Amino acid sequence: MRTIIQGLVGGVIAFIIGAALLGIVRLAFGLSFWGGEASLVAGWLAFVIGWLLGVGVWEYWVREWFNLPVKKFEATGTSRYFTFCTDHKVVGIQYLVTFLGLFLLAGLLAMVMRAELMAPGRNYMSGATYNNVMSLHGTIMVFVGVAATVGAFGNYILPIMIGAEDMAFPRLNALSFWFVPPVAILLLASVFSNGYDTGWTGYATLASSTREGVIFYNLAFFTVGFSSILGAVNILTTVIALRAKGMYWGRLPIFVWASLGTAILSLIFTQFIALAMIMSLLDRVAGFSFFDAFAGGDPLLYQNVFWFYSHPAVYVMILPGLGIALEIISVFSRKPLFAYKWAVFGMMGVVVLSALVWAHHMFTSGMDSPLRIPFMITTELISVPTGLVFLTALGTMWGGKLILKTPMLFALAVIFNFLIGGITGIFLSDVPVDIQLQDTFFVVAHFHYTIVGGGIFALFAGIYYWYPKMTGRMYNERQGKIQFWWMFIGFNLTFIPMFWAGLNGMNRRIADYVPDLGNINFFTSMSAFFLGIGFLLFVYNMAVSLKKGEVAADNPWGGYTLEWQTSSPPPLENFDTPPEVVGDPYGYGEPDAKHVIFPAPAATD
Amino acid sequence: MKKDLIIAVILWFVFTAVGEYWAFNANMFPIAAAEEAVFLDDAFRLLIILAMPVFTLVLTFLFFSILRYRSKGDPDSDGPPMRTNTPLAAGWLAITTGLAIFVVINPGLKGMAELSANPNADLVIQVTGEQWHWDVSYPQYDLTYQRATQIALPADARVKFELTSTDVIHSLWIPAFRLKMDAVPGRDTSFYVTPTEIVDTEMDSNVRVQCAELCGTGHARMQMAVRIMEPDEFEAWVAEAKAMTMSGDMEGMDMGSSSDSMDGMDNMDSESDNMDGMDSGDGDMDMDTDSGMDMDSGDSDMDMDSGSDDMNMNSDSDG
Numbered sequence: 063m064r065t066i067i068q069g070l071v072g073g074v075i076a077f078i079i080g081a082a083l084l085g086i087v088r089l090a091f092g093l094s095f096w097g098g099e100a101s102l103v104a105g106w107l108a109f110v111i112g113w114l115l116g117v118g119v120w121e122y123w124v125r126e127w128f129n130l131p132v133k134k135f136e137a138t139g140t141s142r143y144f145t146f147c148t149d150h151k152v153v154g155i156q157y158l159v160t161f162l163g164l165f166l167l168a169g170l171l172a173m174v175m176r177a178e179l180m181a182p183g184r185n186y187m188s189g190a191t192y193n194n195v196m197s198l199h200g201t202i203m204v205f206v207g208v209a210a211t212v213g214a215f216g217n218y219i220l221p222i223m224i225g226a227e228d229m230a231f232p233r234l235n236a237l238s239f240w241f242v243p244p245v246a247i248l249l250l251a252s253v254f255s256n257g258y259d260t261g262w263t264g265y266a267t268l269a270s271s272t273r274e275g276v277i278f279y280n281l282a283f284f285t286v287g288f289s290s291i292l293g294a295v296n297i298l299t300t301v302i303a304l305r306a307k308g309m310y311w312g313r314l315p316i317f318v319w320a321s322l323g324t325a326i327l328s329l330i331f332t333q334f335i336a337l338a339m340i341m342s343l344l345d346r347v348a349g350f351s352f353f354d355a356f357a358g359g360d361p362l363l364y365q366n367v368f369w370f371y372s373h374p375a376v377y378v379m380i381l382p383g384l385g386i387a388l389e390i391i392s393v394f395s396r397k398p399l400f401a402y403k404w405a406v407f408g409m410m411g412v413v414v415l416s417a418l419v420w421a422h423h424m425f426t427s428g429m430d431s432p433l434r435i436p437f438m439i440t441t442e443l444i445s446v447p448t449g450l451v452f453l454t455a456l457g458t459m460w461g462g463k464l465i466l467k468t469p470m471l472f473a474l475a476v477i478f479n480f481l482i483g484g485i486t487g488i489f490l491s492d493v494p495v496d497i498q499l500q501d502t503f504f505v506v507a508h509f510h511y512t513i514v515g516g517g518i519f520a521l522f523a524g525i526y527y528w529y530p531k532m533t534g535r536m537y538n539e540r541q542g543k544i545q546f547w548w549m550f551i552g553f554n555l556t557f558i559p560m561f562w563a564g565l566n567g568m569n570r571r572i573a574d575y576v577p578d579l580g581n582i583n584f585f586t587s588m589s590a591f592f593l594g595i596g597f598l599l600f601v602y603n604m605a606v607s608l609k610k611g612e613v614a615a616d617n618p619w620g621g622y623t624l625e626w627q628t629s630s631p632p633p634l635e636n637f638d639t640p641p642e643v644v645g646d647p648y649g650y651g652e653p654d655a656k657h658v659i660f661p662a663p664a665a666t667d
Numbered sequence: 668m669k670k671d672l673i674i675a676v677i678l679w680f681v682f683t684a685v686g687e688y689w690a691f692n693a694n695m696f697p698i699a700a701a702e703e704a705v706f707l708d709d710a711f712r713l714l715i716i717l718a719m720p721v722f723t724l725v726l727t728f729l730f731f732s733i734l735r736y737r738s739k740g741d742p743d744s745d746g747p748p749m750r751t752n753t754p755l756a757a758g759w760l761a762i763t764t765g766l767a768i769f770v771v772i773n774p775g776l777k778g779m780a781e782l783s784a785n786p787n788a789d790l791v792i793q794v795t796g797e798q799w800h801w802d803v804s805y806p807q808y809d810l811t812y813q814r815a816t817q818i819a820l821p822a823d824a825r826v827k828f829e830l831t832s833t834d835v836i837h838s839l840w841i842p843a844f845r846l847k848m849d850a851v852p853g854r855d856t857s858f859y860v861t862p863t864e865i866v867d868t869e870m871d872s873n874v875r876v877q878c879a880e881l882c883g884t885g886h887a888r889m890q891m892a893v894r895i896m897e898p899d900e901f902e903a904w905v906a907e908a909k910a911m912t913m914s915g916d917m918e919g920m921d922m923g924s925s926s927d928s929m930d931g932m933d934n935m936d937s938e939s940d941n942m943d944g945m946d947s948g949d950g951d952m953d954m955d956t957d958s959g960m961d962m963d964s965g966d967s968d969m970d971m972d973s974g975s976d977d978m979n980m981n982s983d984s985d986g
Contacts, residue, residue, distance in 0.1 A: 189885060193883070401756045402750075434779070446767055460732055463742035481725050494710050501838060
């Protein structure tokens with residue numbers, strides 16, 4: 063708690079200083095002291111600096127650098143999770159819990175949207191309010207998608223999987239998490255300034271003419287980008303430099319490969335979203351005209367820069383999930399991961415191709431018509447490396463001994479849902495067909511199948527799979543299975559009808575629709591409420607099992623990867639003796655398979 | 668396992684056959700009111716036909732494995748250590764690549780070529796999007812409708828829609844045509860369509876113009892009715908519309924008076940400044956547009972809280 067109070071105090075002081083400095087400059091130019099949006103932007107940028115100084119930068123970097131006495135605040139027990147803690151396992155839990163909270167909040171917003179869409183006409187809210195709710199839902203969910211899985215398990219599990227003691231840059235790791243709380247506060251604060259109605263995409267030129275709440279969106283997206291980039295640098299460095307002895311590239315668990323691909327994407331592309339946000343802010347606040355067609359700009363420029371990040375970002379959301387699903391399928395089929403190298407090749411193929419597909423979001427934007435062809439080709443082709451993941455999943459299961467426990471059920475659902483998401487993606491990438499489907503509920507259904515059905519189901523698979531490792535206790539298996547079926551059925555009942563609605567004249571982001579679509583929307587809303595209740599079961603299971611769950615064994619699933627070869631939960635530096643990797647992690651069923659040995663400590667001295 | 672494989676492949680064939688039967692015969696589309704709609708539906712159907720074997724392959728093997736290989740309780744031994752099968756993986760890669768390239772060509776490139784095959788238009792309709800209404804003009808007939816509530820189209824004529832916007836990005840979508848195109852400020856975009864069916868919005872709500880790009884508060888209701896007529900009926904409509912214009916009804920149209928444009932500067936508190944022009948222009952349309960949908964005009968419960976009139980000033984010269 064102390065950390066958060068320090069951060070808030072530092073942030074507020076800095077906000078005042080930042081806004082005041084701008085105010086003085088404004089006064090010097092004969093303007094009013096308070097410049098509205100401009101002052102908010104200046105204040106916010108200062109707030110972030112003040113917040114970071116308050117939560118730990120002052121203690122961990124500044125004082126130490128200048129040889130001042132450092133009084134580090136080392137907490138233990140639960141209170142660690144509220145501090146600037148450099149233990150990667152604490153950071154992983156911080157990410158997981160924070161983003162689960164945001165996920166539930168944004169899920170609640172989805173319920174509000176479905177309530178309004180239950181019947182045609184205005185039911186509970188104005189068009190403006192609906193747009194605010196929709197925009198906030200989308201933005202928060204995108205942040206959750208980008209950061210939840212790789213933030214939680216990329217931090218907690220990945221270093222253990224490669225036999226490292228911690229991440230390569232532990233302080234940077236803590237820093238990258240502490241960017242998140244102010245972003246959450248900022249997004250929620252947008253509600254008090256009437257919100258913003260641009261959706262999560264914030265297209266020009268709506269963004270420059272709409273309510274002032276849109277700057278909260280711009281600043282939040284800009285700020286959370288730092289978290290992504292720092293996290294990506296850390297994961298890349300950790301995987302390159304801190305692998306245990308004998309952990310050759312060909313022996314890396316598939317989840318590590320997936321996280322590596324994710325980190326490459328985040329590192330390269332996140333700066334483009336920051337650029338899009340800065341240009342959008344400058345247009346609005348400082349009177350630039352990057353996107354204003356009537357002052358020499360081009361609204362399509364925004365879309366190009368925005369999607370240059372935001373398409374790779376969907377692979378940031380889905381790749382770690384596919385990695386988790388494949389890990390689990392191998393362990394719970396008791397078979398080696400089939401065609402491992404092909405799967406790695408597929409994931410890296412996705413990373414490369416994802417840089418070349420962004421304009422498929424713009425097929426009806428009025429871009430030069432023949433220019434759409436290369437993007438159609440690259441987008442169709444990206445289904446090829448993705449397809450290798452399906453080959454691996456099916457090949458691994460074939461002839462295995464499937465243990466259908468909760469993590470496995472979720473992992474199999476990832477394959478099922480992502481198949482539907484992937485195949486409908488082909489429809490959207492084909493220009494003639496996309497002309498009808500673009501900006502309809504078909505698109506809404508498609509990306510929920512990939513990002514929720516793939517990414518979020520994989521997040522749940524990972525939570526159930528690693529719950530015993532992270533907490534030292536088992537979750538309730540029966541409740542877990544009930545929650546799985548509840549969520550799986552609810553999810554499919556919610557999103558399958560949306561394909562039909564989109565094909566039949568329901569466009570997205572609308573508070574109201576033609577009466578003919580009333581029945582399908584009523585059904586969808588009911589299914590969505592059912593789906594929403596399913597998450598309460600999950601929260602209950604997790605919360606109760608934390609105290610009352612059976613004490614977990616070190617390796618309850620019989621997994622070969624390194625995180626199962628240490629205690630549950632692992633000690634501070636993960637292993638009592640440094641592990642040495644002697645084989646690949648998927649030798650299930652092979653008589654003499656061994657992934658790791660722990661040489662006697664005496665040998666090290 | 669060899670027996671399992673044979674069973675699974677047979678199941679795959681069966682499911683594919685059932686799926687293809689559905690794909691070829693299912694009536695999954697709303698009304699198709701234009702030539703383009705018919706062949707775009709065929710393109711959609713072709714994709715389903717091509718995707719079906721892939722879809723059933725994964726599902727068959729997924730569910731076959733789940734049902735056939737599930738173990739009751741914890742198994743006492745591991746499965747067979749199959750590592751990889753290079754011919755299988757390479758074949759998988761080749762087939763999926765081939766399929767991807769196939770769909771690029773057909774329906775992808777083929778459909779694109781078909782859509783832009785004929786650049787000769789019988790009728791040009793210019794549409795300008797503006798928060799939250801459409802201005803429609805027929806330059807060949809000197810007809811202009813500000814804040815139009817309806818578009819009249821002749822059947823069996825090739826119509827070119829020329830689009831632009833004066834403020835933010837809008838998108839003109841007519842679901843029954845399967846076509847949409849964004850209206851972008853500062854840009855001229857267009858598409859061609861050949862309406863075929865004699866239908867209007869009242870008969871089927873998919874025969875409507877719907878804004879398909881999020882454009883702010885009034886986005887959902889930024890609609891227009893569409894009425895497709897027999898060519899001679901359309902001629903009569905044009906003649907009547909021109910007669911009305913001659914008789915001076917043009918005064919009712921919104922000429923963008925600048926006095927009420929200026930007080931829209933504050934985004935938050937101008938509830939009323941959009942209302943001045945709301946009822947004008949509508950009287951010029953000689954058809955009944957009360958179709959049960961909430962059209963943009965005269966819809967008093969719409970909370971237009973963003974004063975967009977400061978951008979409306981020049982709309983006439985742009986349109």
